[in-house]
Amino acid sequence: MRILESLVAVLLLAVVIVLGFQVDNIESATQVSQHSAPGTIPTFFLSACGIALCAVIIQAALKRKDGGESQLLPLLRTMKRPRRLAFLTTACLFVLLLYPLGFIVSSILFISLTILLLCVNRRRETPINILVTVVATVLVYVIVVSGLESHLPEFRLLGG
Amino acid sequence: MINYIAEALQILATNPALLALIAAGVASGLVIGSIPGLTSTMALALLVPLTFSMDFNVAIALLMGVYCGAISGGLVGAIVLNIPGTPSSAATCLDGYPMAAKGQLSRALGIGVYASIIGGALSGLALVFIAPALADFALTFGPWEYFAIIVCTFFTIASFSEGQTLKAIAVALFGVCISLIGYSSGVGESRFTFGISELEGGISVMPALIGAFALPQLLMDTDRIGEKVERVASRFVLRDFMRAFGEVVSRRWTLVRSSLIGIGIGILPGVGPGLSNILSYGRARAASKTPEKFGKGELPESIIAPEAANNASMGGALIPMLTLGIPGDASTLMLLGALTLHDIEPGPLLFLDNADSVAFIFVTFFIAFAFCAILYHFLIGLIIKVLAVPTQYIVPVIFMLCVVGSYVLNNRMFDVYCLLAFGMLGYLLRSAGYPILPMVLGLILGPMAEEQLRLALEYGQGSFEPFVTRPLSAAIIGLTLISVAIPIWRRFRHAASPELSENR
Structure with missing residues (x-):
C-alpha cells in the first residue's frame, strides 16, 4: 500500500508542479488589486499543496523504513x-x-x-x-x- | 421566516404534483438506500444533473425526498442482509441482524424505522431554529472569518480521517489547486487552461463529484458478485412492525440523546451520519444498565441509538450547508451542487435574498420524513425483495445513468471525460488509502477560499495580521489548531505507552 501511497502523491505532485509552471503566465485583465499580484494566491495554494504532498511522501518513506507489509502486493491483488x-x-x-x-x-x-x-x-x-x-x-x-x-x-x- | 414557511406550506397544499414528487423521491430513495453499495450520495449524484432543467421547487421536492429516503433506507440492508445499505447504518447491523435472525425481523425493522423518522424530525426542528440564527450571526463575518472557516473545515475532516490526517490535508489542497483552473473573477482572466477551450470555464464540479464518488464505489461493488449472502429467513408481519412504535417512544432518553449526538456530528463539516451512528451506539451502550446485552439483538435501544443519530445528522448537515455554504457531508455536497445549478448561492445572504427557497427546503424536509413514515408501511415488503437484485445488473445501469447525468448538464462530451478522469483518480486515491471527500470538498470550496483570501488581503492591505488580530477569526484558527493537535497528541501518547493503546 505504501509504494502506491507514494506513487499517488508523486502523481499529484507532478500535476501541482505543472500548474506551478503556469503561474507566471497569469495575467490580470482588471488590474484591480494593489496588494497582491494575480499569481500570489495560486502560488500560495500550490506551495501549500506541494509541501503537504512532500510530507506524505516522506511519511510513507519513513513508514516503509520501519518495515511493514509487502508494498506492491495489495496493488497487484487489486489489479488481479x-x-x-x-x-x-x-x-x-x-x-x-x-x-x-x-x-x-x-x-x-x-x-x-x-x-x-x-x-x-x-x-x-x-x-x-x-x-x-x-x-x-x-x-x-x-x-x-x-x-x-x-x-x-x-x-x-x-x-x- | 414563519411567513415564508406558511407560504411554502401553501405552495405544497395547492400543488399536489409537488407532494407526489416528494413521495416518489422518498420511495426511490428508500429502495436505492436499502441496496448495499448504493448510498444516498450516489442516489443524489444520479439525480442532481437531471434536475438541471426543472423548476427550483420541483427539483428540491425530488431531491429532498431522495435524500431523506436514501439515508433512512440503509437500515433495511443492515437488518435483512447484515450489510448496511449505506455507511450510516453500519452500527445498525450489530443488533438489527441478530434480532431479525431470532425471528423478530418485523420488530427490528419497526424499531429502526420509527427511530429514524423521529430522529430525522427532531433534526428538522434543529435546522429550523438553529440555521436562521447562525445565518444572522454569519452576517457579521468578514473574509478573514470565512477563510478561517474553510481552513477549519479542511482540518476538521482531516482530523476525523483516522490515520490519514496528512493525506486528507494534501488531497484537500489538491482539490483547491484543481479548482484554480479556469476563469477567475478576481483577476478577470482564465488561468491554467493549457490552451484547451473547454477548461476556460473551469472543471465542471458535478461530473467531477459524480465520478469521484460513483466509479470507485461501483468498482468495489463488483467484488460482491457471486458472494453468498446470509439472508434472514423470517417473514415480514406489518402488525409486529407497527407495534415497535411503542417500544421506540418508551425509550425517549435514548432517542433524544442519540438525536442530539446526530445533530452535533452533522453540523461538523465532512463527518456526517457515518460517524454519528457508531458514536451514538457506543454512548447508548455506555449508558445502559445491561451493556452485555448489546450486540445480541435483545435491546431495542441498540437499534434506536444508531438509527435516530444517523437521521438526525441530516438536519445537522444542512445547517452549515445553508448558512455558510459549507457542506456537512458528501450528500449535502451534492445538494450544494444542486442549489448552485439553480443559481441559489448558499450562505448567510441566502436567508435574506431567498428566504422563500430556504423555507421551502425546511418544509420539504419535514414532509419527506412524513412520507418516509407512510411509505415504509406499504413498501417495506417490496424493499426486502429488491435487495435480491443482482449487483451485475445494478453496476452498468448506474454507470450509464452517471454518464447521462454528466452529459445533460451542458450537452458536451468534455464533462463525460471529466467524470471518467475523476472516477479513475478517485479509485486510485481510494486504493492507496487516501480519503476522497476532502479532495471533492477542496474542489467545491476552492473558489470561495480564493475569493475570500483575495478580499482579506485587499482589505488588510496585503497583511495576514487580521487573521489573528480579529477575535472571531483568531478563535476559529485556535479551534482548528486544537482539532489537529488533539489527535496528534493522542497518537504520540499511545505510541509512548503501549498499554494505553491496548486499553483503547
Whole structure:
C-alpha cells in the first residue's frame, strides 16, 4: 500500500508542479488589486499543496523504513480482480464510444457486455441480460429526451 | 421566516404534483438506500444533473425526498442482509441482524424505522431554529472569518480521517489547486487552461463529484458478485412492525440523546451520519444498565441509538450547508451542487435574498420524513425483495445513468471525460488509502477560499495580521489548531505507552 501511497502523491505532485509552471503566465485583465499580484494566491495554494504532498511522501518513506507489509502486493491483488478490471475497461470504452456510436448503440453494447463479463451463470442469465439492457436504455432515453427535453449523443460514425 | 414557511406550506397544499414528487423521491430513495453499495450520495449524484432543467421547487421536492429516503433506507440492508445499505447504518447491523435472525425481523425493522423518522424530525426542528440564527450571526463575518472557516473545515475532516490526517490535508489542497483552473473573477482572466477551450470555464464540479464518488464505489461493488449472502429467513408481519412504535417512544432518553449526538456530528463539516451512528451506539451502550446485552439483538435501544443519530445528522448537515455554504457531508455536497445549478448561492445572504427557497427546503424536509413514515408501511415488503437484485445488473445501469447525468448538464462530451478522469483518480486515491471527500470538498470550496483570501488581503492591505488580530477569526484558527493537535497528541501518547493503546 505504501509504494502506491507514494506513487499517488508523486502523481499529484507532478500535476501541482505543472500548474506551478503556469503561474507566471497569469495575467490580470482588471488590474484591480494593489496588494497582491494575480499569481500570489495560486502560488500560495500550490506551495501549500506541494509541501503537504512532500510530507506524505516522506511519511510513507519513513513508514516503509520501519518495515511493514509487502508494498506492491495489495496493488497487484487489486489489479488481479478480474471483475473490476472488466468493468473499468467496458466503462472506459463506453465513454470513448459514446460520441461516435451515439447513446443507444453504445449503451446497449456497454450494458450487455458488462453484464456478460460480470455475471456468474452466463447461459441462465442471457434473457434477463437482454431485458435489462433494452429496458434500461430505452427508459433512460425516453426520460431524458422526452421528459427532460434534453439531448443525448446520436449515431454519427457513418456521417449520420 | 414563519411567513415564508406558511407560504411554502401553501405552495405544497395547492400543488399536489409537488407532494407526489416528494413521495416518489422518498420511495426511490428508500429502495436505492436499502441496496448495499448504493448510498444516498450516489442516489443524489444520479439525480442532481437531471434536475438541471426543472423548476427550483420541483427539483428540491425530488431531491429532498431522495435524500431523506436514501439515508433512512440503509437500515433495511443492515437488518435483512447484515450489510448496511449505506455507511450510516453500519452500527445498525450489530443488533438489527441478530434480532431479525431470532425471528423478530418485523420488530427490528419497526424499531429502526420509527427511530429514524423521529430522529430525522427532531433534526428538522434543529435546522429550523438553529440555521436562521447562525445565518444572522454569519452576517457579521468578514473574509478573514470565512477563510478561517474553510481552513477549519479542511482540518476538521482531516482530523476525523483516522490515520490519514496528512493525506486528507494534501488531497484537500489538491482539490483547491484543481479548482484554480479556469476563469477567475478576481483577476478577470482564465488561468491554467493549457490552451484547451473547454477548461476556460473551469472543471465542471458535478461530473467531477459524480465520478469521484460513483466509479470507485461501483468498482468495489463488483467484488460482491457471486458472494453468498446470509439472508434472514423470517417473514415480514406489518402488525409486529407497527407495534415497535411503542417500544421506540418508551425509550425517549435514548432517542433524544442519540438525536442530539446526530445533530452535533452533522453540523461538523465532512463527518456526517457515518460517524454519528457508531458514536451514538457506543454512548447508548455506555449508558445502559445491561451493556452485555448489546450486540445480541435483545435491546431495542441498540437499534434506536444508531438509527435516530444517523437521521438526525441530516438536519445537522444542512445547517452549515445553508448558512455558510459549507457542506456537512458528501450528500449535502451534492445538494450544494444542486442549489448552485439553480443559481441559489448558499450562505448567510441566502436567508435574506431567498428566504422563500430556504423555507421551502425546511418544509420539504419535514414532509419527506412524513412520507418516509407512510411509505415504509406499504413498501417495506417490496424493499426486502429488491435487495435480491443482482449487483451485475445494478453496476452498468448506474454507470450509464452517471454518464447521462454528466452529459445533460451542458450537452458536451468534455464533462463525460471529466467524470471518467475523476472516477479513475478517485479509485486510485481510494486504493492507496487516501480519503476522497476532502479532495471533492477542496474542489467545491476552492473558489470561495480564493475569493475570500483575495478580499482579506485587499482589505488588510496585503497583511495576514487580521487573521489573528480579529477575535472571531483568531478563535476559529485556535479551534482548528486544537482539532489537529488533539489527535496528534493522542497518537504520540499511545505510541509512548503501549498499554494505553491496548486499553483503547
